[in-house]
Amino acid sequence: MNIHRIYALLSLFFALSMICKGQPYQRIKNGIKTEVNTIEVEIQYYTPSTVRILKWPSGSTFTKKSLSVIESPQETVFTIHQSGNELVLRSKEVQVALNLKSGSISFLTATGKSLLREKEAGISFARFNDAGVKTYTVGQSFVLDKGEAIYGLGQQQQGKMNQRNDILHMIQGNTDDYIPYFLSEKGYGLYWDNYSPTLFVDNPDSTTFKSDVGKCIDYYFMYGGNAHGVVAQMRDLTGQVPMLPLWTYGYWQSRERYKSQAEIVGVVKRYRELGVPLDGIIQDWQYWGDNSHWNAMEFLNPNFPHPQEMVNEIHAMHAHMIISVWASFGPKTKQYEVLNKKGMLLDFKTWPLSATDAWPPDMSHPSGVRVYDAYNPEARKIFWNFLNKDLFSLGIDGWWLDSSEPDHLDVKPSDFDDQTYLGSFRKVRNAFPLMHVGGIFKGQRSTSSEKRVFILTRSMFAGQQRYGANTWSGDVTASWNALRHQISAGLNLSLCGIPYWNSDIGGFFLTRFPRKLQDANYRELYTRWIQFGAFCPMMRSHGTDAPREIYQFGKKGDVIYDAIDKYINLRYSLLPYIYSTSWNVTAHQGSMMRALVMDFAKDKNALDINNEYMFGKAFLVCPVTQPMYSKEEVQGNDTIKVGDFSQIKSAEVYLPKSTNWIDFWTGENYKGGQTIRKETPIDIMPLYVRGGSIVPIGPKVQYATQKKWDNLEIRVYPGADGRFTLYEDENDNYDYQKGKYSTITFTWNDAKKDLTIGSRQGEFPGMLKARKFLIVLVSHNKGTGMNPIEKYDKVVMYTGGRVSVKL
Known part of the structure; x- marks a missing residue:
């Protein structure tokens, strides 16, 4: 027995x-x-x-x-x-x-x-x-206790960290997504x-x-005892996070929309010609043609005559391509025909309402587009089978799941009576994105293990982290308030156990900027947004009303262009740190974007700050969320915004207690528990590194895997003992789940000024057997920003055995 x-x-x-x-x-x-x-x-x-x-x-x-x-x-x-x-x-x-x-x-x-x-x-x-x-x-x-701070509840565009005194009608939408969950400062x-x-x-x-x-x-x-512990409990309940490919952490360019095969390929070519790093390009909607063929999952638009050639050209330039896929189908698509015969289409109004592209929609010609029943396992398989046959087979690298909540327009109470596989739509409404995203993840995993699933989705629900998904914050309208609100939106979602999030850099709509890119206020906003985007799990520029490629903002030598270029390159220099942090997310239930409550729960001054956060364990990120360098000027009969960089402005930054902080740009050391002012020229976002941090800096590259990490700069930030684990694998596929990866742990003893590089653990095909570590102990104007270092404190030839370095 x-x-x-x-x-x-x-x-x-x-x-x-x-x-x-x-x-x-x-x-x-x-x-x-x-x-x-x-x-x-x-x-x-x-x-x-x-x-x-x-x-x-x-x-x-x-x-x-x-x-x-x-x-x-x-x-x-x-x-x-x-x-x-x-x-x-x-x-x-x-x-x-x-x-x-x-x-x-x-x-x-x-x-x-x-x-x-x-x-x-x-x-x-x-x-x-x-x-x-x-x-x-x-x-x-x-x-709850009086004054007790709580967080989570999904993603809202209201700029709040602490969710007390809130009333939320929790139903999935374009820019507001909900999870009925909260986390308390009490652990x-x-x-x-x-x-x-x-x-x-x-x-x-x-x-x-x-x-x-x-x-x-x-x-x-x-x-959980603390915020990290609670996130770990939530992941234990609802699923762990798989590794995303290394290339997803590079820079991504998109717009609404690339209108031809030549245009999308041309954008990648232009980035390569300019020497600006790029890892991904995104094709948005209407590559399928008219609205009757909505989401046909085929390149029916004559401006995309040779889709296989297009994908091959992009891959040949060492870039990746993901593509827009919706949860609905037009009445002339093959998917609609199959799903409709099986009774697997829902019956409420969704986007697009009209069969024509005119605005406002011409309801005398309704589109007939209908949402599929993502709650039905057979419907999910049908969805994937078409996606696999018509797009995955071309070599498309990932899926942009737009309207994954899905769009529910002209809402009527009777709409919720619609029957799904699991009962009324009302009964399961908020879980639609979970089922939809999950179906595609499972479909691709059952098809291939050579390419990790990567999904960019507009909506989410509890448990979605287990499906290789990165949520974006929806079609937000560009404004300084919107930029600030993205910070708390992403942090509260991360505290729900969903670690991968991003926003449309620059905001989707430019309705508040009628002069679009000619408006100096918008150009400043875009620059600050891209600085924030460099410290998000995905760095992705996207929007309508005006294209956002770097060359739309001028040329090398222009202030705005150079600032954008600087942060794209900074992102790439941090890829070893970012990829290792992603391993901590997968293996140790970590978080990439960390609300201050995660690391400084005892600092009451930090608990409701909505414009600062930790990026991994090392970086305190303080995005600039107000204009500083544009002024009004009369030109003819118009009053317009123009750039004015004649005076350097500054921003207020709170440095949390219980540690020292080192300015990433200057190496200056500050005691925590105080508010300081930091000069913020247009190319500087306040960025501080926690004392005791060890940060690997990668090589200058044009795409994530261009160079091996055989000459990594290792920056040691003094002030406390520290530990960092460098993670490496094959950068894609699922062999890491079979143990094919390696880790090297660096340990810093601050009192003795000793850095120990531990023995390498594990191995994988193509692993570096020998390499250099270029060690620098950061100090004032040494090992700072993106400045080249003339002489390192130590150069270590590493072959996998334990090494101790005195600094």
């Missing part, structure tokens, strides 16, 4: 004995089940630090398989103690206290420190008819596992999730 069978019999014995003794609960595997005030309550440990809570009206039954949670409960040791009306479950990490009179639940640390509690009488079940199915509108309220998180439209309300009285549809209340409480 195995241990699991013994455990099951013991659990049954305890359950029966409790019932015989008149105990008010039943012990189940990993938890208990009871009834309080006509509500069934189930408390189940998933791990010693993660607890699932289920509640439903007595007498009702349901079956639920989570779309987001893929982890199974681990066998967890816990005790049960009853004192009066309180039943306490205790694991080695978390206590759960159930009030047997009111039914409310409290969560505490193992030592009894209060973390979160449900509000007394804070539960609601209201009968609801969901397209003929009898169900409930469900809600649960919680009580716990809560995931409300429901996919229907949900109202989140936080006020001084309570914090509430209320969802339109649910057979039950279902949520997970996670205690």
